[in-house]
Every structure is written in structure tokens, then in C-alpha cells.
Amino acid sequence: MNSYTKKKIISAVAPVLSGLGIHKLFAPGYAGLGQILTFHRVRPDQDEERIHNHLSLEISPQQLEATIHFYKKEGYAFLSLDEVFEALKKGNAKTKFVAFTFDDGYLDNYTVAYPILRAHNIPFTIYITTNFPDYRAILWWYILEKAVIEKDVIEFTFGPSGDYRFSCKNRTEKEATFDAIRSLINQSFQINDHKELLKNIFDKTEDQLYDYSKGLVLSWDDIRTLNADPLCTIGAHTVNHFPLSQLSEKQLQDEIEISRQLIEEQIATSVQHFAYPFGKVSEASWREFEMVKKLGFKTGVTTRIGNVFPAHQHQTACLPRISVNRVTTKDVLYLQSSGMLPFIVHRGKKVITH
Ligand SMILES: [Zn+2]
Incomplete structure (x- = not known):
């Protein structure tokens, strides 16, 4: 819960x-x-x-x-x-x-x-x-919310575990995907890893991620x-x-x-x-x-x-x-x-x- x-x-x-x-x-x-x-x-x-x-x-x-x-x-x-x-x-x-x-x-x-x-x-x-x-700052939790709401699937590659694929077709999946990706991000807080992961998840450059966060x-x-x-x-x-x-x-x-x-x-x-x-x-x-x-x-x-x-x-x-x-x-x-x-x-x- x-x-x-x-x-x-x-x-x-x-x-x-x-x-x-x-x-x-x-x-x-x-x-x-x-x-x-x-x-x-x-x-x-x-x-x-x-x-x-x-x-x-x-x-x-x-x-x-x-x-x-x-x-x-x-x-x-x-x-x-x-x-x-x-x-x-x-x-x-x-x-x-x-x-x-x-x-x-x-x-x-x-x-x-x-x-x-x-x-x-x-x-x-x-x-x-x-x-x-x-x-x-990269306010990834809002970028992630937007991505999960708008997309049906989120796919990216990162670290030794390789390829990730999360389905977010319906409400339940969207909530579950948000939680799963959030805990992945929270485990990667070491600065470089963290930014690499964020860039991969959202398919954006570091500057694009900063720009998005600026407005908040x-x-x-x-x-x-x-x-x-x-x-x-x-x-x-x-x-x-x-x-x-x-x-x-x-x-x-x-x-x-x-x-x-x-x-x-x-x-x-x-x-x-x-x-x-x-x-x-x-x-x-x-x-x-x-x-x-x-x-x-x-x-x-x-x-x-x-x-x-x-x-x-x-x-x-x-x-x-x-x-x-x-x-x-x-x-x-x-x-x-x-x-x-x-x-x-x-x-x-x-x-x-x-
Ligand atoms: Zn705080």
C-alpha cells in the first residue's frame, strides 16, 4: 500500500x-x-x-x-x-x-x-x-508523471540490467509504472548514474531536462x-x-x-x-x-x-x-x-x- x-x-x-x-x-x-x-x-x-x-x-x-x-x-x-x-x-x-x-x-x-x-x-x-x-534540478517526478499519462509504453536501456519496458495503457498500469520507475530512479541517486538514467528514460538531453524543470x-x-x-x-x-x-x-x-x-x-x-x-x-x-x-x-x-x-x-x-x-x-x-x-x-x- x-x-x-x-x-x-x-x-x-x-x-x-x-x-x-x-x-x-x-x-x-x-x-x-x-x-x-x-x-x-x-x-x-x-x-x-x-x-x-x-x-x-x-x-x-x-x-x-x-x-x-x-x-x-x-x-x-x-x-x-x-x-x-x-x-x-x-x-x-x-x-x-x-x-x-x-x-x-x-x-x-x-x-x-x-x-x-x-x-x-x-x-x-x-x-x-x-x-x-x-x-x-531535474524535477523528474513531474516529467515522469507526464510521460506515464501520455504514453502507452515507456522503454529505455540502462546499466547492467539492460532493457526496460513498462506498459502504461490503463490507470492501474500507469500508477504501477510510475511507482516502478520512481524506485529505479531513487536507487540511482549518485549524480552521474542518476542523470544518465533520466536522459535514457525520457530520451532528452540534460539541458532539455533542466529547461523543463525551470518553469516549476x-x-x-x-x-x-x-x-x-x-x-x-x-x-x-x-x-x-x-x-x-x-x-x-x-x-x-x-x-x-x-x-x-x-x-x-x-x-x-x-x-x-x-x-x-x-x-x-x-x-x-x-x-x-x-x-x-x-x-x-x-x-x-x-x-x-x-x-x-x-x-x-x-x-x-x-x-x-x-x-x-x-x-x-x-x-x-x-x-x-x-x-x-x-x-x-x-x-x-x-x-x-x-
Ligand atoms: Zn524536499
């Missing part, structure tokens, strides 16, 4: 659970000080076929509005990450808080999300993978404009968006440090917050947390689901977050913000560090 299917199931049962009010039993012990939300893209609804996996990496503008209204109605304070850090140092907060964070550096964060956030006066953080605004990402000018607004914090998200656990110590340090330097040079502001690419246990753990601490960041955020508790003041390099996506309804927000869902996932453990 892929993660989007799991999310859909949660979304389907959420109205029943929240209707029964079970989540309210968890809130006193498990809501904690508040939550940090993870967003990726904010993309208007379009009448086109999509691959399901992508829907867990985006929301519509209406959902962003609805999420803001939910937290306003529930009486949350909207904090920047600097303010979250301060609240953690104190170990308490007058009111529950929520912090909005956006990963990677998508153009629609500026064109679609920013006007909404500004209208509601919501502080937010965007974590930049510096290859995005440097136009050296923030430029440095956009980032400077955002950074000029006190509502916005710019954080680092490495240079290449590799799974950090697979890198050598030196590569790990470079990925983090160089991305911070590049951003600081571009925006002339110190960068003090970091998000681990992917951020699951298998991709970021103790070694990565220690590095982020050593490099002096105030906070590091993972994608482990969880609320923030006073005990996190000793673990500011591995703060959990809660993902908001296409199936995050109001009922799901109740289950997440009360701490009920994180309770179930982590079997009651509040601070997840491993």
Missing part, C-alpha cells in the same frame, strides 16, 4: 472518528505545544489526469485557506520558526502554535500561496534546495522578494536533495553547508533553519541531526509525523512535522492536531529521535 492510499483511508475514516470526538481524549496529553505543518506545492485544481502519488505533495489554494481558517478557529497562534525556537527554549507557550513550512522551492509558493498567506498575515518558511533556483521553481529574484517580507523565513534544504543517510560524512556536510552559503550569498540574510530531504528514519537520523547541530542551525525538521512537545527543546535538530495534502480534510486536521494520529503511529511516544 503506498502512502497516498494510506492517507486516503485515514481521510475516509476521519469523519467517523472526529464525529465521535475520540480525538478530544488525546488532546490534553498529546496535543503538545503545537505543530509544524509541511506543504510542498499549492496548485489550483486542473481538469487533467494525475498520478496519485503526487497528490500527497500538493494542496489547492482553497485547502490552504481552509487550513488557515481551521487553526484560526481553534485558537492557534501562527508562529515563525524563530518564534517556535524561542517557545521551545522556554518550554511552554501561552497558546498552542502552528508554523507553516514549504519544502523544496516551488514557484507556486510565490505565485499562489504567498498572496493567501500575506492576506491572512501568516508567517511561513520556505526551505530551498539550491539546485532549484540555480536551474540545475522559484528564481533567486523570487526568493529575494519573499525574503524581504518579514512574514517569510528562508531555510536550507541541501543542494541536491539526496537522501542524506547514503552520503559520506564530507558529502553530508557539503550538502548542508554549501546550500546555506549559496542562499546567504543570494539573500544577504543568515539562514538558521534546515529541513532534511525526504526526512524519514531511513533518510535522516542521528548522524544527520548531529551535523545540523554542529553547523549551528536553530532548528532541523523531519517528515516524521508528530506534534511539538516541551521535551523537544533538547531535540531542536529533529522536530517532527505534519504533512498537509490533497486528502487532509478538516476531520484529518482534528485527528492530527489533537495528537491522536501521531499517538497511533508512534505508539504513544512523543519525541521521535531514531
Whole structure:
């Protein structure tokens, strides 16, 4: 079962659970000080076929509005990450808080999300993978989605295994082919292999692949404009968006440090917050947390689901977050913000560090 299917199931049962009010039993012990939300893209609804996996990496503008209204109605304070850090140092907060964070550096964060956030006066953080605004990123997951939707078959040659042929004639095959090629790509993250594979799959030159991706990402000018607004914090998200656990110590340090330097040079502001690419246990753990601490960041955020508790003041390099996506309804927000869902996932453990 892929993660989007799991999310859909949660979304389907959420109205029943929240209707029964079970989540309210968890809130006193498990809501904690508040939550940090993870967003990726904010993309208007379009009448086109999509691959399901992508829907867990985006929301519509209406959902962003609805999420803001939910937290306003529930009486949350909207904090920047600097303010979250301060609240953690104190170990308490007058009111529950929520912090909005956006990963990677998508153009629609500026064109679609920013006007909404500004209208509601919501502080937010965007974590930049510096290859995005440097136009050296290949957003292969969107190129792959398009290819799988448009084609009946995808064929290519690569590596010792030789010839690959994936059928994508119908919905089921398209979803399966997307997942299969995605895991092949994810296993080939070493730079040269990775690019060779992408060129072969899509039958395009490296420059063509960069050009396609250009239209989806923030430029440095956009980032400077955002950074000029006190509502916005710019954080680092490495240079290449590799799974950090697979890198050598030196590569790990470079990925983090160089991305911070590049951003600081571009925006002339110190960068003090970091998000681990992917951020699951298998991709970021103790070694990565220690590095982020050593490099002096105030906070590091993972994608482990969880609320923030006073005990996190000793673990500011591995703060959990809660993902908001296409199936995050109001009922799901109740289950997440009360701490009920994180309770179930982590079997009651509040601070997840491993
Ligand atoms: Zn990311």
C-alpha cells in the first residue's frame, strides 16, 4: 500500500472518528505545544489526469485557506520558526502554535500561496534546495508523471540490467509504472548514474531536462522578494536533495553547508533553519541531526509525523512535522492536531529521535 492510499483511508475514516470526538481524549496529553505543518506545492485544481502519488505533495489554494481558517478557529497562534525556537527554549507557550513550512522551492509558493498567506498575515518558511533556483534540478517526478499519462509504453536501456519496458495503457498500469520507475530512479541517486538514467528514460538531453524543470521553481529574484517580507523565513534544504543517510560524512556536510552559503550569498540574510530531504528514519537520523547541530542551525525538521512537545527543546535538530495534502480534510486536521494520529503511529511516544 503506498502512502497516498494510506492517507486516503485515514481521510475516509476521519469523519467517523472526529464525529465521535475520540480525538478530544488525546488532546490534553498529546496535543503538545503545537505543530509544524509541511506543504510542498499549492496548485489550483486542473481538469487533467494525475498520478496519485503526487497528490500527497500538493494542496489547492482553497485547502490552504481552509487550513488557515481551521487553526484560526481553534485558537492557534501562527508562529515563525524563530518564534517556535524561542517557545521551545522556554518550554511552554501561552497558546498552542502552528508554523507553516514549504519544502523544496516551488514557484507556486510565490505565485499562489504567498498572496493567501500575506492576506491572512501568516508567517511561513520556505526551505530551498539550491539546485532549484540555480536551474540545475531535474524535477523528474513531474516529467515522469507526464510521460506515464501520455504514453502507452515507456522503454529505455540502462546499466547492467539492460532493457526496460513498462506498459502504461490503463490507470492501474500507469500508477504501477510510475511507482516502478520512481524506485529505479531513487536507487540511482549518485549524480552521474542518476542523470544518465533520466536522459535514457525520457530520451532528452540534460539541458532539455533542466529547461523543463525551470518553469516549476522559484528564481533567486523570487526568493529575494519573499525574503524581504518579514512574514517569510528562508531555510536550507541541501543542494541536491539526496537522501542524506547514503552520503559520506564530507558529502553530508557539503550538502548542508554549501546550500546555506549559496542562499546567504543570494539573500544577504543568515539562514538558521534546515529541513532534511525526504526526512524519514531511513533518510535522516542521528548522524544527520548531529551535523545540523554542529553547523549551528536553530532548528532541523523531519517528515516524521508528530506534534511539538516541551521535551523537544533538547531535540531542536529533529522536530517532527505534519504533512498537509490533497486528502487532509478538516476531520484529518482534528485527528492530527489533537495528537491522536501521531499517538497511533508512534505508539504513544512523543519525541521521535531514531
Ligand atoms: Zn524536499
